[in-house]
Amino acid sequence: MSGGDTLSSESIRLEQRNNKLYYIPTVADQNEGKAITFVKTSMTDSAVIFENPEHDFPQKIEYRFQKPDSLIAEISAIINYSQKSIVFRMGKTK
Numbered sequence: 001m002s003g004g005d006t007l008s009s010e011s012i013r014l015e016q017r018n019n020k021l022y023y024i025p026t027v028a029d030q031n032e033g034k035a036i037t038f039v040k041t042s043m044t045d046s047a048v049i050f051e052n053p054e055h056d057f058p059q060k061i062e063y064r065f066q067k068p069d070s071l072i073a074e075i076s077a078i079i080n081y082s083q084k085s086i087v088f089r090m091g092k093t094k
Helices: none
Strands: 010-017 020-027 038-043 047-051 060-067 070-079 082-091
Touching: 020 047
Parallel strands: none
Antiparallel strands: 010 020, 020 038, 038 047, 047 060, 060 070, 070 082
8 A cells, every 4th residue: 555545566478379479467466476377369450358268357458559648458357247347547647
């Protein structure tokens, strides 16, 4: 915690193996410190989606470019037959 905000730490690796792109995040204090592997399932000029349907949350990670200086990251999963998602809006600071 810092000034009422929750801080977290995440490291991300991108690996290409056997003609597939993998997104491999490791989040401090989650998954016993182990990395979780997601595979790229879709990519366009403005978005990329990585999925791992076997993971609890998230099962899908999507990055969407909005403008030259902004990005939206959305993590989501189906939990108890209901869609749950968290959206992170990011922008370039001046």
